[in-house]
Amino acid sequence: MSTSLEEVKRLIEETRQDVRELEGKVDKIHRRLIVSSLYSLLKLLIIAVSIALSIWYFQTQLRTIYQSSGQLFNLLQTLPLQQGGTGQPVQLNEQTLRQLRAQCPEVFR
Incomplete structure (x- = not known):
């Protein structure tokens, strides 16, 4: 035990x-x-x-980029689309490019 x-x-x-x-x-x-x-x-x-x-x-640079891109997108929305809605890119002529440069000079430096 x-x-x-x-x-x-x-x-x-x-x-x-x-x-x-x-x-x-x-x-x-x-x-x-x-x-x-x-x-x-x-x-x-x-x-x-x-x-x-x-x-x-970079707050000021980001604000400038945001404003510039917003203006550019607004301008691109006002461009006439190609007929038929084929989804093909819009052909920009010289007159349209000059208008874009005149309206947003800070984008096209």
Whole structure:
């Protein structure tokens, strides 16, 4: 009977050691996951801050580009389409190009 009791004690001690090892491995994995999530958050912040700073820094240039492209698209919508609606590109003659250049000189620099 004492041998079975000693066997049970030995098995319990081995189980405790295995549990301690597993707890250590779980803690190590948990730390790695935390570091990985912090690294991902850092990458996201770098990208977001870069975009925000570039928009802030190039604000006047972006506004000019937006206004110029808007004027150009408005002018292109007023051009007469080719007959038949074939989807072929509109052929611009010299007179139309001069009108476009006169109305939007900042686009055609």
